[in-house]
Amino acid sequence: xxxxxxxxxxxxxxxxxxxxxxxxxxxxxxxxxxxxxxxxxxxxxxxxxxxxxxxxxxxxxxxxxxxxxxxxxxxxxxxxxxxxxxxxxxxxxxxxxxxxxxxxxxxxxxxxxx
Amino acid sequence: xxxxxxxxxxxxxxxxxxxxxxxxxxxxxxxxxxxxxxxxxxxxxxxxxxxxxxxxxxxxxxxxxxxxxxxxxxxxxxxxxxxxxxxxxxxxxxxxxxxxxxxxxxxxxxxxx
Numbered sequence: 001x002x003x004x005x006x007x008x009x010x011x012x013x014x015x016x017x018x019x020x021x022x023x024x025x026x027x028x029x030x031x032x033x034x035x036x037x038x039x040x041x042x043x044x045x046x047x048x049x050x051x052x053x054x055x056x057x058x059x060x061x062x063x064x065x066x067x068x069x070x071x072x073x074x075x076x077x078x079x080x081x082x083x084x085x086x087x088x089x090x091x092x093x094x095x096x097x098x099x100x101x102x103x104x105x106x107x108x109x110x111x112x113x114x
Numbered sequence: 115x116x117x118x119x120x121x122x123x124x125x126x127x128x129x130x131x132x133x134x135x136x137x138x139x140x141x142x143x144x145x146x147x148x149x150x151x152x153x154x155x156x157x158x159x160x161x162x163x164x165x166x167x168x169x170x171x172x173x174x175x176x177x178x179x180x181x182x183x184x185x186x187x188x189x190x191x192x193x194x195x196x197x198x199x200x201x202x203x204x205x206x207x208x209x210x211x212x213x214x215x216x217x218x219x220x221x222x223x224x225x226x227x
Binding site: 006034043046090092098102103108110 | 145146148150155156157158159160163165166167203205207214215217218219220
């Protein structure tokens with residue numbers, strides 16, 4: 001069966017510090033991978049998605065970046081965090097199946113920037 | 115651009131009631147629609163997926179329907195229980211433009227004993 005891992009679960013970082021959040025998927029090959037942010041009182045915002053190694057699409061311009069160094073690994077990074085980067089970060093995966101394509105989410109990382 | 119709206123934003127009901135949660139979308143050119151559940155501080159759990167050619171899907175006490183032509187889906191929860199308390203989100207995967215799912219903001223449900 002497939003599983004998706006995210007770490008850390010919780011992170012408190014000072015403004016201006018770097019960030020690295022990791023997401024890995026097990027039990028599937030060549031998944032589509034997604035990074036979302038969910039801020040308090042707001043909906044789910046798509047940040048990045050990837051259809052393959054080294055292929056990253058950015059949905060929202062910001063000080064965050066994403067990388068996919070391996071097929072089932074997706075990393076969200078920042079060189080300098082802003083207060084507005086606080087939120088709940090969710091990684092998700094799916095396999096391209098057109099009408100049957102189902103999205104599965106990880107447990108999330110709670111980020112607080114102080 | 116696809117827009118997804120969920121009504122109501124919040125709902126509080128006594129245990130045992132049958133519930134209907136609504137999801138509407140503006141572009142009917144879709145591949146599928148997926149319903150999720152999110153508990154506080156947790157990730158999203160997939161509940162049901164309806165393909166664009168289907169009218170409904172059922173899982174236990176949950177039934178989701180899809181009327182693509184009118185841009186609507188409903189999630190029916192039968193005999194609600196306190197354990198059903200969560201936020202319910204719908205997501206539409208478009209066929210006419212971006213393939214990426216578009217999410218609604220969710221309905222926050224509280225079922226009290």
